[in-house]
Amino acid sequence: MTAALETIELPLPRRSRFRAATPAVYFLALIVIALMLGPVLYIIIGGFRSNSQITVDPAGWPKPWVFTNYIDVLTGGSFWPLVFNSTVVAVATTVGVVVLGLMASYVLARYNFRGRGALYAVFAAGLMFPITVAITPLYIVVRDLGLINSLPGVFLPQIAFALPTTIIILVPFLRAIPDEIQEAAFIDGCGRLGFFWRMVIPLAVPGVITVGILAFIGSWNSYLLPLYLLNDNATFTLPLGVQAFSSQYSVDTAKVLAFTSLSMIPALVFFSLFERRIVGGLTGAVKG
Amino acid sequence: MSIRETPKTDDRPSTDLAQRTGGGDITPPPPAPPRPGRPGLGWSGRLEVALLVGPALLFFVGFVIFPVVMAGYYGFFNWHGYGPATDFIGLKNYVTILTDPDFQEALGHNAFIVVMSLVIQGPIALLLALLLNRKMRGQSLIRVLIFVPYVIAEVVVGTGFSLMLATNGALNGALDDLGLSRLTREWLSDPSIAIWTLIAILTWKYVGFAVILFLAGLQGIPDELYEAAAIDGASYWQIQRRITVPLLGPTFRIWAFLSIIGALQLFDLVYIIWGQYVAPVAGTSTMATYMVANGRNAGNFGYGNAVAVVIFVISLIVALVYQRFVLRRDTAGALTERTAR
Numbered sequence: 001m002t003a004a005l006e007t008i009e010l011p012l013p014r015r016s017r018f019r020a021a022t023p024a025v026y027f028l029a030l031i032v033i034a035l036m037l038g039p040v041l042y043i044i045i046g047g048f049r050s051n052s053q054i055t056v057d058p059a060g061w062p063k064p065w066v067f068t069n070y071i072d073v074l075t076g077g078s079f080w081p082l083v084f085n086s087t088v089v090a091v092a093t094t095v096g097v098v099v100l101g102l103m104a105s106y107v108l109a110r111y112n113f114r115g116r117g118a119l120y121a122v123f124a125a126g127l128m129f130p131i132t133v134a135i136t137p138l139y140i141v142v143r144d145l146g147l148i149n150s151l152p153g154v155f156l157p158q159i160a161f162a163l164p165t166t167i168i169i170l171v172p173f174l175r176a177i178p179d180e181i182q183e184a185a186f187i188d189g190c191g192r193l194g195f196f197w198r199m200v201i202p203l204a205v206p207g208v209i210t211v212g213i214l215a216f217i218g219s220w221n222s223y224l225l226p227l228y229l230l231n232d233n234a235t236f237t238l239p240l241g242v243q244a245f246s247s248q249y250s251v252d253t254a255k256v257l258a259f260t261s262l263s264m265i266p267a268l269v270f271f272s273l274f275e276r277r278i279v280g281g282l283t284g285a286v287k288g
Numbered sequence: 289m290s291i292r293e294t295p296k297t298d299d300r301p302s303t304d305l306a307q308r309t310g311g312g313d314i315t316p317p318p319p320a321p322p323r324p325g326r327p328g329l330g331w332s333g334r335l336e337v338a339l340l341v342g343p344a345l346l347f348f349v350g351f352v353i354f355p356v357v358m359a360g361y362y363g364f365f366n367w368h369g370y371g372p373a374t375d376f377i378g379l380k381n382y383v384t385i386l387t388d389p390d391f392q393e394a395l396g397h398n399a400f401i402v403v404m405s406l407v408i409q410g411p412i413a414l415l416l417a418l419l420l421n422r423k424m425r426g427q428s429l430i431r432v433l434i435f436v437p438y439v440i441a442e443v444v445v446g447t448g449f450s451l452m453l454a455t456n457g458a459l460n461g462a463l464d465d466l467g468l469s470r471l472t473r474e475w476l477s478d479p480s481i482a483i484w485t486l487i488a489i490l491t492w493k494y495v496g497f498a499v500i501l502f503l504a505g506l507q508g509i510p511d512e513l514y515e516a517a518a519i520d521g522a523s524y525w526q527i528q529r530r531i532t533v534p535l536l537g538p539t540f541r542i543w544a545f546l547s548i549i550g551a552l553q554l555f556d557l558v559y560i561i562w563g564q565y566v567a568p569v570a571g572t573s574t575m576a577t578y579m580v581a582n583g584r585n586a587g588n589f590g591y592g593n594a595v596a597v598v599i600f601v602i603s604l605i606v607a608l609v610y611q612r613f614v615l616r617r618d619t620a621g622a623l624t625e626r627t628a629r
Contacts (some may be wrong), residue, residue, distance in 0.1 A: 025422065026425075029430055032416060032430075033434075036434055036492070037433060039449065039452060041443070042452055043448040046458075057465070058456055058460065058462075059459070059461035100344040100347060102342045103344065104343075106340060110338055113334070113337075115583075119345075122345075122353075123344075126348060126352050128600075128604065132555055132576050132597060133359065133596045133600040134351075134355040134359060134596070136359060136589055136593050136596055137355035137356070137362060138351065139584070140355075141350070141351065141354065141358075157351040160351035160352050161352060163344055177398055180563060192336060193336060220441065221442060221443075223443055239442070239444075240443075242441075242443045242447055243443055244448050257448075257451065260444050262545050263444060264440050264441065267439055267441060271436075271439045
């Protein structure tokens, strides 16, 4: 059908939609990029200045470039434990969300049983309960479990709160696996669990990656939950560490900037590695 | 047959995400396709269901549903977080909250942020999406860069901006350097400016998300419409106004919904930049910072829970009203399903 349409398609330029960019458009795009990146660059470059430079000219360029701020942070005792804690929490959250979410989504997508719609609705309703609403009693639940000031105390609730989004993304994804594949697997003597293990998991990898990235970045950046649950410096994650550092060294602006920019590197690296999945994923297949 | 479709197979999940982000989060699942010839689940099938869904359900009920229900319960008590809650005070917490001028101000700030986020981010994001929907060099790079602020942690954004906007921070410094000293302001502490500063920061942080959603929506508009309009001699802006904007409606309404709910729950940035004591003075406090300041930080957990319930009820009412009157024409949403049918 598409082919038929294309044969009669007029050789019209598609300028109506993709009007070629004029210099003005490029100029506008440059301004937008400058505005978006300016604050980020300010943080990164500010870390290469000394405090006296910052005091004399707050908006200046490093002159000369100072590397001691970054070296001090990297060799000091406080940065790496924070990275370690954040990594543990983010990895555990991601693994937990993917495993539990995939199992539940498989059932919701491919089993027929009474109450399935209700079960899905329960998970979907979770979107209406952001962590802000539940945080106070959640603190009490975690405290009663004896998990205050421990990393599981943070990632176990995070897994629970990431489940609604995960299930909502994965269910239609798993439902799209053609029935023929399932029937072929059954004929070959595969049970439903065998089908899940041998066919669904490999086929779901792209969806799992999308869901995993969202969970990882969400966990890496999360603030409110660790703020409530972690009071001990030894268990701080990076966001709490950045805040503690910036109030502890509030006079040492340059070092705070260095610390802050180092703490955003992991999220930025992770984002740029999978940027096609996130941006491309949200924009769909871009014909440009 | 579908030559165009084939190379996109890899992007299937992505497309799914686009649709889901667009509308899925409040739409019920499509009814399962009937599977002819499949017998109902036997005992083993039910066991599988229990084993596979059980863990997720346990987590979800334990850490999401149960605390939310408990918030409703504790809200009726004067309770400081230790031992069982015994001092039942009925609706007193709620009366205190609703009559507290601090809370009313915070609610006002939330309302202002909701409106301003829509009014400012919406048009900017639409223009940027139209801009980025053109053929140009470095297009994919620009798309990524616009998304960067959205990926950076709120704490990083907050720390960076509070240094940059301080009295002797980089912004005032740059204005001095440019000879515009009379434009320098107390960006964070002047109560007549602070909320606008907050809105500017929010725009910077979240406009990228709107742009990406709108770009996704633009992909869904069929080329044929543009071609037909071009044949009829419509100009670029006429086409955008008569075709793009109306057809982007559903995407726009979903984005607005997410934006409203996000603005009502706003916490991180305000708490990091202004803190619990400065925010009310600078005029940037929100319901959530009020909750943390007067609940946990004051050791008054019963009261904090009551504030959480108030935030939840306000969000829910807004969500229901929005679904009833705005989203109704797009989807019969999960929340209004029963009343709508």
